[in-house]
Amino acid sequence: MSQQTQLSPPLPAADAVQRRLVQVLFVGVFMAALDSAIVGPVLPALREAFGIDNRTAGLLTTVFSLSSMCSTALMAYFSDRHGRRPVYLASVALFALGSLCIAAAPSFDLLLVGRAIQGLGAGGIAPVASAVIGDVFTAERRGRILGLIGATHGMAFVLGPPLATVLTSTLGWRWLFLVNLPVALVVLRLGARYLPRHRSDAAPGPIDLAGITVTLLFLLFLVMGISRLPDSATGLMLWPWFLAVSGVLLAALVVIEKRQAQALIPIDLFANRQLAIAYVLTLGVGFSMGGIVFLTTIATLAYGVSVEYAGLALLPLVICSMVGSMAAGRLLNRLGARNMVIFGFGLLTLGYLQSAMPETGFTAFVVASVLVGIGLGVVVSGALRTIAIDEAPPAQRGTAQGLINIFNAVGTLLAVTFISAIADFEGGELTGFGHAYLALTLTMLVMLLMAFGLKRKSSGSVVGPATSVGRQE
Structure with a gap:
């Protein structure tokens, strides 16, 4: 995407207008994050409603992850070509349509279709929102806003399970998805008014159909290969082939x-050393997020926490993640992205090291959860997204933000797969999880050392607002 985009000049927008814009972005991202937080608690109701087993129910997560990853690349690409507003609104509309399909689904197959549509919408919401922040707000304000956006996942995982429990037990599980509709309508209405317009002097060139096709195939085979690593005998026979095909497709993608x-994926972005390091670190952020999944298992195996209340063991982690993200956003401009990333991965290394030693007791487990929560909040607060905003050309900001989401999602899948594989190799007991989290600790240490390769100050391709806000052009 070498086209140089001419964005409309900044207009003197009132603080109230910019606050409304932040609200539009925040609510859209929070809606998508909240949906991810409620899927786990609602799974028992779905298994009962459709008569499915746990493996089949797991398709809800796989289908959503795959469709959202594919959508991220496409939505980011089209937001760079045709503007943030139409792509963000289309993403929210798709998410609402998927929610409606799920709520009305008479069978599990149609439920999966709705989940796939939801993923298509969710894949475009966060990266386009981040690109809008980079376009509109000054460097001094970006950190705080990105920190607020980053905190949505923590907020979602605090509010999601209780909300899922209340609605499922009173109105039924379908209402968990129906509530997305009025929220989406509000976002669409306000977004049409407050999202910035985009103007280009040159018409977009031909769509990169070859790149789109190969990218989607690459992500498909990569996800299938990763998800089948710890699978049954059939999976063990297939996963090397999936990964081999994904490797060939990746090589073809670079050439194309x-x-x-x-x-669709500008290769010259990876020639920028700061962006390349940021994307590897984002893979590490995904690894750290995937590591959270099995902490409840450690709590049940090591400390006798009941399965019904295992989720409460992660409450300190989730709250600390939310607080850490907002605090890091406020400190980002003062301390710099490099220092924030180093601090975050340092805490993650210490926290996961403590998690790898469950024999130290439940209090130490809580301390480890706090360290992991704060560290995760810091690294997702917007530091890496800020680097992508500053280092990428303005005409490729959407794509640069989309790659952040893709690397994050791949890292999460890899972490869940490898932790479960290492634990299952040793019988799925506490010793196996201890070894798995020791491997995760080493991964966090590698990321910490890589973070020192970041510059103390990003180059800052654009300083200050770059586009108009509201209806004016």
């Missing part, structure tokens, strides 16, 4: 995209 004037 180097020849495209407006590539």
Whole structure:
């Protein structure tokens, strides 16, 4: 995407208008994050309603992850070509349509279709929102806003389970998805009014159909290969082939995209050392997020926490993640992205090291959860997204933010797969999880050392607002 986009000049927007814009972005991202937080608690109701087993129910997560990853690349690409507003609104509308399909689904197959549509919408919401923040707000204000956006996942995981429990036990599980509809309508209405317009002097060039096709196939085979690593005998026979095909497709993608004037995945982004490091670190952030999944298992195996209340063991982690993200956003401009990332991965290394030693007791487990929560909040607060905003050309900001989401999602899948594989190799008992979390600790240590390769100050491709807000052009 080498096209230089001419954004409309900044207009003197009132603080109230910018606050409304932040609200539009925040509510949209929070809606998508909240949906991820309620799926786990609602699974028992879905198994009962459709008569499915646990493996089949797991398709809800796999389908959503795959469709959202594929959508991220596409939505980011089209937001760079045609503007943030139409793509953000289309993403929210798709998410609402998927929610309606799920709520009305008479069978599990149609439920999966709705979940896939939801994923298509969710994949575009966060990266486009981040690109809007980079376009509109000054460097001094970006950190705080990105920190608020980053805190949505913590807020969602605090509010999601109680909300899922109340609605499922009173009105039924379908209402968990129906409530998305009025929220989406509000976002669409306000978004049409307050999201910035986009104006380009040159018409977009041909769509990168070859790049889109190869990228989607690459993500499909990559996800299938990763998800089948710890599978049954059949999976063990298939996963090397899936990963091998994904490797070939990746090589083909690099060749194809180097020849495209407006590539879906601009290869020159990876020639920027700061962006390349940021994307590897984002993979590490995904690894750290995947590590949270099995902490409840450690709580049940090591400390006798009941399965029904295992989720409460993560409450300190979730709250600390939310607080850490907002605090880090406020400190980002003062301390710099590099220092925030180093601090975050340092805490994650210490926290997961303590988690790998469950014999130290439940109090130590809580301390480890606090360290992991704060560390995770810091690394997702917006530091890495700020680097992507500053280092990427303005015409490729959407794509640069989309790659953050893709690397994050791949890292999460890899972490869940490898932790479960290491634990299952040793019988699925506490010793196996201890070894798995020791491996996770080493991964966090590698990320910590890589973070020292970041510059103390990003180059800052654009300083200050770059586009208009509201209806004016």
